[in-house]
Amino acid sequence: MSVLDRGIRNAFRNVTRTISIVLILGLVTGLAFVMLVAHRAVGEKASTALSSVGNTVTIGPPGFSAGEGLGKFLTSAELAPIAQLPGVTGINESLNGAASASNLPPGNSKFGGTTQIAGTPGSEVKGKKTVNSSPRSPSSVGAPGSSDSPVKQGTTSLKYPGTMAFATQGLACEPQPCTPPISSYTIYFSGSTEPTAAVNVSASTLSIVSGHAISGTSSADDVMISQEMAQKNGLKVGSTFTAYGATLTVAAIFTSDTQQGNDTVITSLPLLQHLMGDTGSPVFNAVVTASSLTYLAKVTSEIEQALGAKASVVSYVSDAEQAVSDLNGVQSIALDSLVGAVVAAVVILFLVMVMIVRERKREIGIQKAIGTPNGPIMAQFTAEALTFTLLGLVVGAVIGVIAASPVTSSLVSHSGASSSTGARGMFGAGSPALTNLTHISAQVGWPVIIECLAGAVIIAVAASAASAWLISRVRPAEVLRSV
Amino acid sequence: MLEVRGVTKSFGTGDTTVTAVDNLSMTVYDGEFAAIVGRSGSGKSTLMNLVGALEQPTSGMIFVDGRDITVLDQGELVQYRRRSIGFVFQSYNLIPNLSPIENVMLPMEFMGVAKDERRERARALLDQVELTGDKQHRKPGKLSGGEQQRVAIARAIANKPKLILADEPAGNLDTQTSATIIELLRSLTHSAGTTVIAVTHDLSLADQADRVFRLQDGRLTDTNGPGPAPSAASADGRGSRS
Numbered sequence: 001m002s003v004l005d006r007g008i009r010n011a012f013r014n015v016t017r018t019i020s021i022v023l024i025l026g027l028v029t030g031l032a033f034v035m036l037v038a039h040r041a042v043g044e045k046a047s048t049a050l051s052s053v054g055n056t057v058t059i060g061p062p063g064f065s066a067g068e069g070l071g072k073f074l075t076s077a078e079l080a081p082i083a084q085l086p087g088v089t090g091i092n093e094s095l096n097g098a099a100s101a102s103n104l105p106p107g108n109s110k111f112g113g114t115t116q117i118a119g120t121p122g123s124e125v126k127g128k129k130t131v132n133s134s135p136r137s138p139s140s141v142g143a144p145g146s147s148d149s150p151v152k153q154g155t156t157s158l159k160y161p162g163t164m165a166f167a168t169q170g171l172a173c174e175p176q177p178c179t180p181p182i183s184s185y186t187i188y189f190s191g192s193t194e195p196t197a198a199v200n201v202s203a204s205t206l207s208i209v210s211g212h213a214i215s216g217t218s219s220a221d222d223v224m225i226s227q228e229m230a231q232k233n234g235l236k237v238g239s240t241f242t243a244y245g246a247t248l249t250v251a252a253i254f255t256s257d258t259q260q261g262n263d264t265v266i267t268s269l270p271l272l273q274h275l276m277g278d279t280g281s282p283v284f285n286a287v288v289t290a291s292s293l294t295y296l297a298k299v300t301s302e303i304e305q306a307l308g309a310k311a312s313v314v315s316y317v318s319d320a321e322q323a324v325s326d327l328n329g330v331q332s333i334a335l336d337s338l339v340g341a342v343v344a345a346v347v348i349l350f351l352v353m354v355m356i357v358r359e360r361k362r363e364i365g366i367q368k369a370i371g372t373p374n375g376p377i378m379a380q381f382t383a384e385a386l387t388f389t390l391l392g393l394v395v396g397a398v399i400g401v402i403a404a405s406p407v408t409s410s411l412v413s414h415s416g417a418s419s420s421t422g423a424r425g426m427f428g429a430g431s432p433a434l435t436n437l438t439h440i441s442a443q444v445g446w447p448v449i450i451e452c453l454a455g456a457v458i459i460a461v462a463a464s465a466a467s468a469w470l471i472s473r474v475r476p477a478e479v480l481r482s483v
Numbered sequence: 484m485l486e487v488r489g490v491t492k493s494f495g496t497g498d499t500t501v502t503a504v505d506n507l508s509m510t511v512y513d514g515e516f517a518a519i520v521g522r523s524g525s526g527k528s529t530l531m532n533l534v535g536a537l538e539q540p541t542s543g544m545i546f547v548d549g550r551d552i553t554v555l556d557q558g559e560l561v562q563y564r565r566r567s568i569g570f571v572f573q574s575y576n577l578i579p580n581l582s583p584i585e586n587v588m589l590p591m592e593f594m595g596v597a598k599d600e601r602r603e604r605a606r607a608l609l610d611q612v613e614l615t616g617d618k619q620h621r622k623p624g625k626l627s628g629g630e631q632q633r634v635a636i637a638r639a640i641a642n643k644p645k646l647i648l649a650d651e652p653a654g655n656l657d658t659q660t661s662a663t664i665i666e667l668l669r670s671l672t673h674s675a676g677t678t679v680i681a682v683t684h685d686l687s688l689a690d691q692a693d694r695v696f697r698l699q700d701g702r703l704t705d706t707n708g709p710g711p712a713p714s715a716a717s718a719d720g721r722g723s724r725s
Contacts, residue, residue: 371565
């Protein structure tokens with residue numbers, strides 16, 4: 001029988017006591033388990049939310065972030081100095097347009113022929129999102145009050161490929177036909193200096209499946225359309241169609257992961273500016289990328305100074321920080337509770353081990369008298385403490401698996417974190433990660449189990465330190481004399 | 484050979500100092516069965532603890548086979564107890580949740596003896612002290628006093644020590660069992676040449692000793708025995724106590 005065997009066997013010498021100790025430790029480690037899971041889950045949610053917004057700053061016309069009427073659009077010339085600012089690694093300027101498709105929605109007998117273009121005077125776009133929070137949504141393409149915005153009504157020979165129709169008011173209806181019937185389908189145009197950026201079409205992925213990506217700075221009549229659009233219209237790379245009275249060539253066909261992306265024609269920024277009138281190279285918005293999150297605040301400040309009242313500057317990091325501040329509070333509570341539970345476990349086990357060592361002083365004396373060194377005796381008691389802790393951990397893990405998710409949800413729901421946190425102005429938060437912050441999946445995974453095992457070993461060793469000290473002080477002559 | 488030379492052991496209790504062993508000298512030869520007798524508090528157990536390296540003397544030297552154990556460090560003392568000493572206690576002092584076999588295996592664990600060999604030797608030792616069969620696997624609490632003391636003796640001789648220190652080995656036993664245990668201890672001096680020193684009140688045990696040391700107030704007052712002729716003393720199985 002080895003030291004380890006004896007330690008484990010000793011843990012079961014008094015079954016009633018063992019059950020009591022294991023249950024108490026189980027409750028405490030269960031709390032620790034739950035708090036560890038909650039801490040990790042909330043931390044990951046907050047981290048994901050922060051990292052998802054990236055190190056970018058979005059610049060739009062005045063009113064862009066406030067959900068009010070938009071002011072005058074910026075121009076490429078006004079944005080040119082921004083690219084030169086320290087810490088700026090890139091700038092994606094974009095403009096949006098919309099043109100009526102050549103096919104009609106169900107239930108509509110005549111072609112409407114109206115065109116929705118960013119900044120069109122008189123277009124009746126409300127300031128709040130109704131269906132889609134993206135800057136590319138119909139709600140975002142109009143700008144009441146933008147007095148000298150580019151103006152050009154457009155139509156296209158393309159047929160609308162999707163299933164969801166947007167009416168001229170920017171509202172969607174599904175299933176169709178809409179009630180009341182809408183006058184036409186709208187196909188969106190996105191002109192960008194970075195045409196392959198998925199964010200231009202409110203998608204998270206955009207892949208070229210045939211042809212070659214267009215240049216964002218070229219004025220050539222080349223465009224990119226979705227595979228869905230190409231199939232609906234019988235187009236392939238090299239085919240042509242008309243929009244805004246011009247003939248455009250399909251240079252590439254792409255796929256995206258959103259319907260809105262598949263409904264959009266992607267052009268270079270100069271081409272769309274040209275199609276929409278080319279009055280001063282307007283830019284609807286620009287996404288500036290900082291070299292790192294560290295520089296984001298500084299870059300934001302410099303952009304605000306450079307553009308002044310001409311632009312509205314939005315950094316989603318501040319939104320995200322605001323949004324996750326409540327989650328950070330929950331994380332802090334979870335961490336405090338975790339530390340408290342671990343300390344409680346150490347104290348409980350410490351007292352148990354002190355009691356056991358005092359009770360077995362005589363046995364320790366006998367072992368010392370027959371030539372057992374201190375080390376193996378201490379190891380024997382540590383094995384006993386570890387047995388208690390691991391059994392407690394099993395009980396705690398069961399409690400943790402059952403309670404982690406509801407406790408985390410309860411903590412988060414009482415923290416003040418909003419399920420819709422992050423929505424901001426007429427263009428929303430711009431990051432889906434900032435919505436549903438309270439929807440946290442607290443799952444017990446292997447990393448948590450491994451951390452708890454490591455913690456159990458540390459707790460057992462820490463609690464055994466006291467017993468080790470007591471063991472080292474046992475003098476066999478004294479304990480054997482006291483018969 | 485055990486040689487105690489001018490050993491004193493004092494205990495300080497508050498302002499007073501109690502001298503349990505006072506400038507004591509004695510010699511026990513290899514293979515002798517020696518008895519230490521004296522009244523309660525005369526220093527018998529303290530002397531045993533000093534010889535067994537459970538306590539350090541205040542002054543004096545203790546030589547075991549020519550080696551002064553009073554100058555050994557803690558690690559060497561542990562090793563000395565493990566290799567050279569076997570303890571037999573009045574209250575047996577077995578580990579209660581270990582079976583007799585496991586109790587006897589315990590001292591061998593740190594002598595580098597393989598587990599299977601430890602088990603085999605423990606079984607043989609228990610057979611030797613006539614604790615056989617199912618009793619080798621019972622918990623000590625389910626054995627009689629005499630059986631527990633047999634286990635204690637088997638444990639004491641597990642590492643083939645030179646010296647067995649028995650503190651009142653028959654103190655808790657009836658007369659018949661006591662005689663059996665004493666005979667068992669005595670037989671060890673014959674079979675293995677082990678030196679046995681027994682502290683006792685029991686005159687029947689002292690009668691069988693090769694040499695008897697009488698202690699009073701920590702001092703040796705009388706010594707009876709044949710002197711340095713252990714083999715001769717052992718040969719007839721009795722000391723020449725007067």
